[in-house]
Structure formats: structure tokens, C-alpha cells
Amino acid sequence: MVKRIGIVGDVHAEHRHLDMALEHLAQLNVDTILCTGDLADGSGDIDACVELLQDHNVQTVRGNHDRWVLQDKARHVANAHLLSELSDVVVDYLSSLPPQLNIDTDAGPLMLCHGVGTNDLQKVWPGTQRMPVERSRKLDDIIAAGDYPLMINGHVHYRTIIHFDAMTLLNAGTLRGDHHPGFSVLDLEQNTVCGFELQPNAHQVRCHSLHESSAKCRFKNTQHFDGAWQPVTLYA
Numbered sequence: 154m155v156k157r158i159g160i161v162g163d164v165h166a167e168h169r170h171l172d173m174a175l176e177h178l179a180q181l182n183v184d185t186i187l188c189t190g191d192l193a194d195g196s197g198d199i200d201a202c203v204e205l206l207q208d209h210n211v212q213t214v215r216g217n218h219d220r221w222v223l224q225d226k227a228r229h230v231a232n233a234h235l236l237s238e239l240s241d242v243v244v245d246y247l248s249s250l251p252p253q254l255n256i257d258t259d260a261g262p263l264m265l266c267h268g269v270g271t272n273d274l275q276k277v278w279p280g281t282q283r284m285p286v287e288r289s290r291k292l293d294d295i296i297a298a299g300d301y302p303l304m305i306n307g308h309v310h311y312r313t314i315i316h317f318d319a320m321t322l323l324n325a326g327t328l329r330g331d332h333h334p335g336f337s338v339l340d341l342e343q344n345t346v347c348g349f350e351l352q353p354n355a356h357q358v359r360c361h362s363l364h365e366s367s368a369k370c371r372f373k374n375t376q377h378f379d380g381a382w383q384p385v386t387l388y389a
Contacts, residue, residue, distance in 0.1 A: 155258045159186035160337040162325030163216060163267075163307045166195030166232070168202045170328040170351050174336040175209045177355040181338055189307030189325045190250060190267045191216030196232045199239070203246045214265055215250035216307065217273040223247055255301075259341040263303040270295060276309050277322065279372065280380030288375040296320050296374050305339075312337060312348050312387035314361055316371045321363055326387070333388035339363070348387025358389040 159178035164171055178186055188211050192202050206213055221227040223244070225236050236244070252271040256263040268275035269292045280286035287309075295301060296319055305323045312326030312335060323346060328334045335350040335358075347360040370383060 155184045155256060155263075156341045157181075157183045158256075158258070158263075158339040158341070159183040160305055160323065160325045160339060161186060161188040161211065161328065162312065162336070163189055163191035163218075163310060163327040163329070164195070164202050165191055165218070165327065165329050166193065166197035166199045166202055166234070167328040167330065167334065168198040168205065170330070170334050171202050171205050173351050173355055174328065174349075175205055175211070177349065178336065178338070179209070183338060185256070186211045187254075187256065187265050187305055187325075188213040189216065189265070189305065190214045190273075191218045191307060191327075192247065193218040193222040193234045194230055194232055195329065199234060199243055203243050207246070212254055212256070212265065213250055214254055214267055215247065215252050215273065216267040219247045219250060220273060258303065261302045262300060263305065264295070264301045265305050268306060268308045273308070277306070277315065277324075277375060278309060279315060279375075279378040279382035281382055281384060286378045286380050288378055290375075292322075293374040293376060303339075311384070314346060314363075314385040314387070316364075316385070318371065318373050335388060337387050346387065350388060359387050361385055361387070 222234050254265040267273040276287040278287040307325045310327040310332045313324045315322040339346045344363040350358050
């Protein structure tokens with residue numbers, strides 16, 4: 154049963170950061186490594202990223218940028234890849250990625266997705282002075298069903314923990330250099346999640362309990378977001 158999980162966020166072709174993260178995770182004795190996708194659209198080498206993910210047996214879901222490049226949509230984004238320029242290996246790999254994976258863990262089923270479930274554009278954010286509230290009826294339904302005590306997603310590029318009464322949501326962040334590039338380790342025996350940064354070298358910066366949080370930082374569902382959240386971050 155999976156007890157110790159390496160978490161890699163949105164890749165965006167950052168092959169050097171991905172290589173650093175995977176090499177460090179290999180030394181941390183994780184049982185599996187999960188990735189929230191968005192391999193496409195970045196200034197690095199997407200072919201190298203695919204090779205690294207395959208070599209390390211990383212369980213990966215499809216992000217909206219992966220879907221867009223396969224559909225030849227939204228190619229106005231920064232550092233956009235073009236479908237016509239991708240290798241067959243990359244196209245086949247991106248095409249094979251599911252929008253959602255269910256992982257059996259020591260703490261029960263874990264949902265890995267990019268946004269929320271199969272919706273790769275859904276954002277979730279309790280709201281702060283700098284960023285407005287992002288609610289999700291889809292996530293509320295998942296929480297109410299009670300099937301997943303854990304969810305790992307990406308998309309918003311901030312490595313954070315959002316505590317709900319019946320679920321813990323971990324955002325995996327990103328490997329992009331302008332958004333605190335790093336990764337996380339979820340330890341279900343210790344009930345902790347620890348954040349690591351990659352600049353200049355991989356090093357641990359934060360650890361949080363998976364369950365402890367103040368009443369102000371715990372919600373029944375996203376409809377209870379009030380815009381006054383104090384983020385529980387996994388970066389310095």
C-alpha cells in the first residue's frame with residue numbers, strides 16, 4: 154500500500170527542474186511519484202520531460218495545456234508548443250494521459266487531477282487579499298460523496314494545503330522558474346506533507362501536518378470560502 158508519495162506539479166517543459174526533482178525524490182524512498190500534468194507550453198525540452206517521466210514511472214494526468222496542444226487550441230499562450238512540431242513519442246504520451254487517476258493509499262483513495270476531477274480548468278482558492286475566491290460545485294459534490302479523503306491537483310501553480318472537514322486538498326504547484334519551482338512529499342505514516350524548493354538546489358523548506366489546522370483555515374466545502382484565508386504554503 155502506498156504510504157509515501159512524491160508530488161510534482163505542472164511541468165511546462167522545465168526538463169532541468171524535473172530532472173532535479175525526480176533525482177531528489179529517488180533518494181527520499183517514496184513509494185510512488187505523482188504529476189499533475191501540463192507538460193506542454195514552456196521554454197524547455199518537452200521530449201526530455203516525457204522521457205524522464207517514463208523512466209521514473211511517474212503517474213501523470215493530463216493538464217489543460219496538454220489538451221490544448223493536442224487540439225491545436227490556445228496557441229497564443231507564452232512559449233506555446235505546436236502540434237506539428239511535436240515528436241510522435243510526445244504526441245502518443247500526451248494522448249495516453251487520463252484526466253484523472255485514483256490512487257490507493259494507506260489513508261484511503263486519493264484523487265489525482267489537474268483541476269477538479271475531469272475538469273482541467275477548474276480552480277479552487279479560498280480567497281486572499283491578492284486573489285479572489287474560486288469555488289467549485291464539482292469539488293463540493295466530491296467532498297459530499299465522501300469517497301476521497303485526499304486530492305492532489307495543480308493548475309493554479311501554488312503549493313498549498315486546503316483543509317476541508319472531510320478532505321485534504323494539496324496543490325502540487327509548478328516547476329516553472331517564476332512560481333517557486335519545487336515539489337512535495339506526502340508521508341501518510343507521519344501525516345505530514347513537506348515542500349521542497351529547487352533553487353539553487355533541492356532543499357526542504359516547509360512541513361505541515363496533514364490534519365491540523367485552525368478553525369479559520371478549515372472549511373466544510375468551497376461555498377464556505379470567505380475570502381479571508383491565510384494560505385498554508387509549501388514554499389518559503
